[in-house]
Amino acid sequence: MPITPFHFGPGALFKAAAPQHVSWTAFALANGLIDLEPILLFFLTGEPAHRFFHTLPGATLAALAAVWPGRIACEAWLRFWNRQLSPAQARWLGCPAMITSKQALVGALLGAWSHLALDMAMHVDVRPLWPVIAANPWHGWMSVDGLHVLCVASGLVALAVWGVMKAARRR
Numbered sequence: 001m002p003i004t005p006f007h008f009g010p011g012a013l014f015k016a017a018a019p020q021h022v023s024w025t026a027f028a029l030a031n032g033l034i035d036l037e038p039i040l041l042f043f044l045t046g047e048p049a050h051r052f053f054h055t056l057p058g059a060t061l062a063a064l065a066a067v068w069p070g071r072i073a074c075e076a077w078l079r080f081w082n083r084q085l086s087p088a089q090a091r092w093l094g095c096p097a098m099i100t101s102k103q104a105l106v107g108a109l110l111g112a113w114s115h116l117a118l119d120m121a122m123h124v125d126v127r128p129l130w131p132v133i134a135a136n137p138w139h140g141w142m143s144v145d146g147l148h149v150l151c152v153a154s155g156l157v158a159l160a161v162w163g164v165m166k167a168a169r170r171r
């Protein structure tokens with residue numbers, strides 16, 4: 001990983017670019033599920049290794065789990081989130097609690113595949129195209145600093161787009 005939350009920045013950008021087609025919550029859940037692997041391995045073996053769930057088949061499987069049953073958990077989370085907001089906050093931060101299967105699928109697949117694209121630059125043991133290609137020839141395609149800047153900048157751009165869209169809608 002870049003630490004899992006860094007992945008959420010590009011997700012926010014996808015969401016800002018196509019709000020009707022992408023579930024950011026499913027995007028985030030797919031990323032979280034994939035990174036359970038190195039976290040669990042760290043506690044079990046002391047080494048945060050990247051194995052099956054950091055390959056295209058494994059990450060896609062995690063994305064499908066984020067769609068079902070994950071979509072149900074995502075919708076429950078959004079309902080919980082909306083309940084915490086005051087009416088004034090809800091005008092800015094409230095979000096629809098219904099996620100269509102298509103929004104969940106697009107969000108989760110974008111989440112899983114962008115996760116691999118970012119992680120393969122940082123970690124040599126990520127093998128995106130296993131079992132066809134057993135190695136990681138894309139390690140270092142971008143520097144670690146570059147990855148972090150990319151993730152944070154895409155999150156900030158998404159935030160600006162979201163702010164402008166919300167303000168325009170309120171007028």
Ligand SMILES: [Zn+2]
Nearest residue numbers: 001034035119
């Ligand atoms: Zn990862």
